[in-house]
Amino acid sequence: MAEADSERFTRLYRDHYDRVLAYALRRAPVEVAKEAVDETFLIAWRKLPDLPHRALPWLFVVTRNAINSHFRGRAVDVLDAELHRLEAGVDVSEAVTERTVVLQALAGLSATDREALMLTVWDGLSASDAGRVAGCSTTAFAVRLHRARRRLRDALARVDVDDTTGPLSTVQEVR
Numbered sequence: 367m368a369e370a371d372s373e374r375f376t377r378l379y380r381d382h383y384d385r386v387l388a389y390a391l392r393r394a395p396v397e398v399a400k401e402a403v404d405e406t407f408l409i410a411w412r413k414l415p416d417l418p419h420r421a422l423p424w425l426f427v428v429t430r431n432a433i434n435s436h437f438r439g440r441a442v443d444v445l446d447a448e449l450h451r452l453e454a455g456v457d458v459s460e461a462v463t464e465r466t467v468v469l470q471a472l473a474g475l476s477a478t479d480r481e482a483l484m485l486t487v488w489d490g491l492s493a494s495d496a497g498r499v500a501g502c503s504t505t506a507f508a509v510r511l512h513r514a515r516r517r518l519r520d521a522l523a524r525v526d527v528d529d530t531t532g533p534l535s536t537v538q539e540v541r
Contacts, residue, residue: 371414378414378421379407386425389489394433402432423495426485430499471521479514486511 386406390399406428410417418424472480485496497507 375411375414378410378417382422382425383407385422385489386429389426390429390433392484392488393430394436398433398436402429402436405432420495423491423498426489426491426499467522467525470525471518474521474524475514475517478510479517482507482511482514483518 494504
């Protein structure tokens, strides 16, 4: 490959690796996530001339597909597994009360709502980029996100917690 391609790939890897890995870690165990990200950047290397100018959403889609491929035939959802641990009564320290409240509220949301919130709030994607990752138009995604935010606000209001200051800051961020 030409030196310019090598430099472009190095820049792509350096600029996006951490965000792609964070995206994968929310969806799969560490080893599976790292493997999926490695596969994603291998595919990116092979398809470098065809990559879109804004590559991050494309990288997320490839990573999601790699994780789904790994788990094909098995119903595995890492977020659901964590939510089940919370429901089972695992002791959670006061330092993570807000996280617990948000996870409890998220447990009541559909997978589609959780994905919309994760892509925009946790991954920092615009509605346009998140729509590409989710496989829908920007308008459809914006509607999906609006509804997911409303459902999360309602779910947070229903979660019973001792410290009411923690969830309120989360509700403000969702608006």
